[in-house]
């Protein structure tokens with residue numbers, strides 16, 4: 001077991017069933033005190049039969065439809081497309097971030113013990129950290145994807161969020177995969193499994209709208225796959241299966257230039273999640289806009305923020321959004337003036 005003390009603390013920190021379900025984008029159908037019923041993230045269903053319950057201070061999950069059982073870390077792994085055994089450190093680090101335990105998250109990623117945790121059993125040798133998918137495969141996939149305007153379902157999804165598909169295509173913010181692309185024509189990581197017996201390709205699960213994510217040097221490293229079928233019970237946006245997804249942000253054209261070092265913007269806008277990022281990028285193409293999620297923002301991004309600039313934080317006004325805002329604000333406070341938007345004009 002990797003650092004039992006961190007595991008224990010993060011399980012106690014993420015112990016509200018409703019908040020955890022919301023943070024992980026799981027559809028809550030019925031909410032009681034200390035228990036919510038969600039659409040099962042494993043077996044795909046229309047009526048909720050998966051219980052997320054607080055028991056003795058931590059979350060326990062049980063699906064009455066498919067007998068899936070787990071804890072909060074299982075849910076984090078499932079919703080992030082990570083294997084909870086082979087990629088356990090990344091699962092734990094992601095959970096720490098969701099709980100606002102940034103130091104612990106960094107410690108886990110570096111394979112070191114958290115500073116506070118003192119007496120522990122010696123750690124086993126660290127598992128190799130999953131890396132980003134191969135750069136060539138990522139750019140090839142993006143190159144074969146088409147404008148969103150050519151896909152009626154993807155266009156409808158954007159329109160339902162009051163986003164103009166023509167603008168998305170013109171600004172090249174997202175693209176779609178041909179739904180008829182067979183699995184063997186896609187990279188192996190372009191799939192979603194959850195706890196299904198077999199994983200399915202993104203073209204089959206409906207995760208076929210793609211947005212690019214970039215590292216702190218502005219390098220195109222990976223994608224986020226967006227579910228276009230509104231009736232699907234899968235997580236709405238997923239990263240490539242089995243690969244690292246932390247340390248990457250969504251970036252509009254201006255933000256890509258900034259990260260590459262080709263410009264020094266006087267203002268950087270930080271929003272949360274793909275929908276907000278697309279909306280903002282369509283409305284304000286002249287702003288420098290990055291979109292973050294759990295694990296996105298790192299010290300490397302903070303170091304790119306120009307001294308004396310302004311950082312506008314527009315993360316969601318909920319617990320997760322507060323944590324993202326706090327983390328970004330803390331990391332740039334010595335170089336930039338930070339403003340947190342308390343109003344959501346985007347709704």
Ligand SMILES: [Zn+2]
Pocket residue numbers: 040041042043044050063064065066067068
């Ligand atoms: Zn189930």
